[in-house]
Amino acid sequence: MNLNIKAEKENTYDAIVVGSGISGGWAAKELCEKGLKTLVLERGRNVEHIKDYTTAMKAPWEFAHHLEHTNKMREDHPIQSRCYAFDEATQQFWVNDRENPYNEIKPFNWLRGYHVGGRSLMWGRQVYRWSDLDFTANAKDGHGVDWPIRYKDIAPWYEYVERYIGVSGQAEGLPQLPDGVFMPAMEMNCLEKHVAQRIKEQYKDRILTIGRAAHVTKEHNGRGPCQYRSLCARGCPFTGYFSSNGVTLPAAAKTGNLTLRPDSIVLEVLYDKDKSKATGVRVMDAHTLQTVEYYANIIFLNASTLGTSWIMLNSVSDRFPNGFGNDSGQLGHNLMDHHFGVGASGEYEGFEDQYYNSGRRPNGIYIPRFRNVNEQTKRSDYVRGFGYQGGAGRGRGTSWEGIGVQLKEAQTQPGKWSMGIGSWGEHLPYYENKVSLNHNKKDRYGLPTLDIDCEFRENELAMRKDMMASAVEMLEAAGLKNVHGYDDMPPPGHCIHEMGTARMGRDPKTSVLNEFNQVHAAKNVFVTDGACMTSSSCVNPSITYMALTARACDHAVSELKKGNI
Known part of the structure; x- marks a missing residue:
């Protein structure tokens, strides 16, 4: 008995954070800086900042297959290799699909990385605030349930996060895309500026601006600036962009309150029905397969949307026979992703005497949402909206005449200017889009795999027609030639913005979490990754996860001090 008591004491912390990615890193930083002894559990291997970015400084010819x-690679990564950021230099940051199976009830690309830092090493780094257009959408059009928060509740936390991570961008004064605290914006090139001006002249309801990116454009707290290498998915040795490895986890470690344990697969949340609270988590060592329990007063689940869903669904007990906190029956449901892969591109005749001096700018342009913003822009064929990302550039010369020096010189000449814009659209929260555990199909650890049943529906398909048509229209209006639209229609998951499955809400009967991301039925468990989302908006979601996490940590520590959790 004494040995058991000793072991329990040694495995007891003030807080446990499951996952070390974008939201998990923020939870670690906030809880550690508030004085809590915090254990961070990561199911994958350790990745140390700079040291383990082994390909970051390599040239293409230094790779055996020149990045092809x-x-x-295709055999080991049949799903991951579909991602734009996957290549010979980054494959170590993406899971082996054969070793990490899941079951596609309908096509779904689950793109993920199991290592310290998670997808914060490979993310697209676009950061846009939500507005009340997003937080009130469910209540107004009847899809899903009402968000329990509004923009005013999260606005101070957006600012808190922006000041810390560094966001470059341009203020535009749009109500549907609130401005933030910005570092100097990255510069648009001459064709992007031209198209921006033409759109401003042609349309009263839309603008083109530079993307808002989590890249520091000047030195910031010992970081950066961004070197415009656009090799971000390899890991940044300059800490030019925000990642858990380079920013939040070092801040947590600096306090002396952080314990980081990689190779730790969280199996379930432990619950004490007499105390009506969670007591800790059960963990499997990824190498030895031995299990151990860790205990804490506060638990943050940040294992990514589908990872957190798996843990909660696998956490069954007499109190929660259908998954942890699943009194509403909503756990695992309302899965969303943005739908994209639709837009247009064209060529521009002109600016032959100009090039661009921004190197390989790791950022593009942005055209904010302009549909269903107000009564004047309301559509009859679909609800919600979309925005565009893209950019302009010059390819190399297209002449293949001659041989030797003549051919090489021809190829060094820049080609025509061209520009493309692709759209990101909102996905409605459908109850039928869901994940569930498959106990008949096990993974290599003997654990149940995840069934994913998700699709885009009539609203998204109607929106896509407008997404392509509007892209063609704007580029033609800007004077581009040979404009063609496209719609590749990748399946859900491919945008890597999966969210939902443990939604926030006002009513415990229809939601899993409350306004502070607490599980309704277990107030000392918080979910602040993508699983908490009640709707999807049409903008990249990561900064919203960060802001919600910082806000929830502040509430958690306050409630802990009051003795409420």
């Missing part, structure tokens, strides 16, 4: 996909 090999048959072996």
